[in-house]
Amino acid sequence: MTKNKKLIIGISTAAGIAVPTIAIPTAIVLSKKNKNANNSNIENSQNDQGSMHGNNMYNMPNKMGQVSLNDLFPNKNLGLILTDESKPTSQEIIDALKAKNSSVDSNVFETLTLDGPSEKSAKLSSKIKERYTGSLEVTFEVQTKSDYRNKTKEIVEKLWDQEFKGKLTTTDYFSEILQKITDKINRPLSKISLKENDSQKGFYSIFKDQEDTKNKKPEMKEEMEEKKEEPRKPSTFNLLLDNEELSLEVGEVKRGKRPTKYLDKNGNLRSTPDLNLVNLDTNEIIEIGFHHTKEDEFQAINFPKNIKKVPTTLPSLITTLEGAFKDLESEIVEGIDQWDTSNITSMESTFWGAKKFNGNISKWKTTKVKSFRNMFNSAESFNGKLKDWNTENATSMNAMFTFAKTFNQDISKWRTEKVTDMAQMFYGAEKFNQELKNWNVKMVADMSFMFASAKVFNQELNDWKTEEVKSMRSMFEGASKFNKPIGTWNTNNVEDMGRMFFNATSFDQDIKNWNTDKLKKSHQYFKFVEGSKIHDKENYLPEKLKEKVKKMSMRETNSRSTSSAK
Structure with missing residues (x-):
């Protein structure tokens, strides 16, 4: 078988x-x-x-698994090779070959040997001849690294003088200008980078240095003479070219502005340099525009009133959101909850008149904010949580929640030690009734209309330090529920208590120890307690106001009687 x-x-x-x-x-x-x-x-x-x-x-195997080395590499022109000498080394040639033929298995390159390069070509073969047959001839150009760098430097300097010097603005970032340079010069073998820690910087820093130098006045004649002898060093933009510093003279940096990019109603990307975009017909902003003001602030645009979506990143240069969402008609603006507002110094009028807005801004960083003036004025629907806001540098809260008819959130831990103006702060905040007893108000000078028409407010305030207050006009006017003791307040500097408790219908507290020495004219105490429960309680009133209030009340009564008779 x-x-x-x-x-x-x-x-x-x-x-x-x-x-x-x-x-x-x-x-x-x-x-x-x-x-x-x-x-x-x-x-x-x-x-x-x-x-x-x-x-x-491997590529292209033939009989018995052998491969032609020449057929294996599709790209044999290696382009420019940079070297320290007149000829490239074996490794530099192989590295260039690898860069041009990335589809070839990396193991193949380890078998290659150089048979002898010239200035423009080289022949390579494999150590494993039973697998890779024949030889490979490659061509290239050679330039020393120093020559290539010097040429790049020359190109960059020429480009800089033509397109950048004297044309930069405060809204230009270092990283953006570097990108523009590298895109234009087409020098792929040069490594150009910013110096360490410069990636987040912009030309505003150079602008500030220039302004400081302009505004500096020598105090002594000797110093002026010294200044004449020592010319001012020009401002420079410093790059690293192949790890060597390259300094480019900046020229004068001017105030600038950034355009806003948005999607129109057809979904097309548009751009506008305008700053007031309240009436712009768009629901989505792609890039937030801003401008550098004469007051040295970077102000965001006034957003379209129908805006519904914005970038989650707020440009770091922006320092003021003044009027940003004034008269907003949207309930929610997607994206603002993630904004880093740590550089913002003013939130004045940010949501003034935004009657429907009730978005989440609880995580906004407010440490640098000085002015909250009118921030939520007439934001009738807003009732967002703000308890974690850091207000330690705030100086003005004037009309902050005026006519914020829905707002009633805990803000008891806000720091107010630097605030000087709380006038109208809760004027017309009809639902607000939160604890404020621990607020430090020692610097506040104006409390006029602070709780006027705050219809349900009734919280302890007796521990407030009010020695700096000059105006308490209409402070509790129309605050119909308020009836807490405030008899220990220091009123030594108060110059106006007109209508302070006018129509505060529940108020029935003893304030006889108040100092009213600075209330000299009738308008300063006009209708002081009229409409409150202490209007007819002389023993509750400050001694110097008893007769004045009584006489004024009689005049009012007589005036009404006369009018009725007519």
Whole structure:
């Protein structure tokens, strides 16, 4: 009986490279019936093995798994090679070859040797000649690194003088200008970068230095003479070119502005340099515009009244949101909840007249904010949480919640030690009734209309330090629920208490120890307690106001009687 023997295929390796080997039995006896089929199987098996190796590791295999080195590399022109000498090293040539032929397996490059380069070409072969046959000839250009760097420097300096010097503004960032330079010079082998810690800086810092120098006045004649002898050093933009410093003279930096990019109603990207965009027909801002004011603030645009979506990143240069969402008609503005407002110094009138707005701004950073004046004035629907806001540097809260008819949130821990103006702060805040007893109001000079028409407000305020207050006019006018003791207040400097408790219908507290020495004229105490429960309680009133209030009340009564008679 004839025994069939199988074809055995094995794999051997050399220098880590897989090479197919074939073990063939000394005697293979095939029946005529199966001869063609078996031959076909053998061929298919061999083809499958060759295809496997070609697909997995190498390109274009031929008989017995050999590859032509010349056919393996599609790109043989290596372009420009930078070197320290007149000729490139073997490694520099191989690195350039690898960069131009990234699709070739990296293991192949480890087998290559250089047969001798010239200034513009080189021939390479493989150490594994049984796998990679023939040789590979490559061409290139050579330039020394120093020559290439010097040429790049020359190109950058020429471009700088033509397009940037004297044309930069305070809204330009270092990183943006660097990107413009690299895009224009087309020098891919030069590494140009900013100096350490400059990535977030802009030309505003240079503008400030220039302004400070302009405004500095020498105090002594000797100093002026010294200034004449020592010319002022020009402002420079400092880059690193291949790790060597390159200084570019900036020229005068001017105040600038950034355009706003937005989507129109058809979804097309548009741009506008305008600052007041209240009536712009768009729901989405793509890039927030702003401008540098004469007051040295970077003010954000006035957003469109129908805006519904803004970028989650607020440009870091922006320092004021004054009037940003004034008269807003949207309930929510997607994106503002994530704004980093840590550089903002003014939130004056930010949501004034935004009658429907009730978005989440609880995480806004307000440490640098000095003015909250009119921030939520007439924001009738706003009732967002603000308890975690840091108000330690605030100086004005004038009319902050005026006619914020829904607002009633905990702000008891706000720091108010620097606030000087709380006039109209809760005027018409009809639902506000939160604890304020621990507020430090020692610097406040104006409390006029502070709780006027705050219809439900009735909180302890007796511990407030009011020695700096000059005006308490209409402070509780129309605050119909207020009836807490405030008899210990220091009123030594108060110059106006006109209508202070006018129509504060529940107020029934003793204030006889108040100092009213500075209330000299009738308008200063006009209708002081009229409409309150202490109007007719002389023993509750300050001594010097008893007779004045009584006489004024009689005049009012007589006047009404006369009018009725007519």
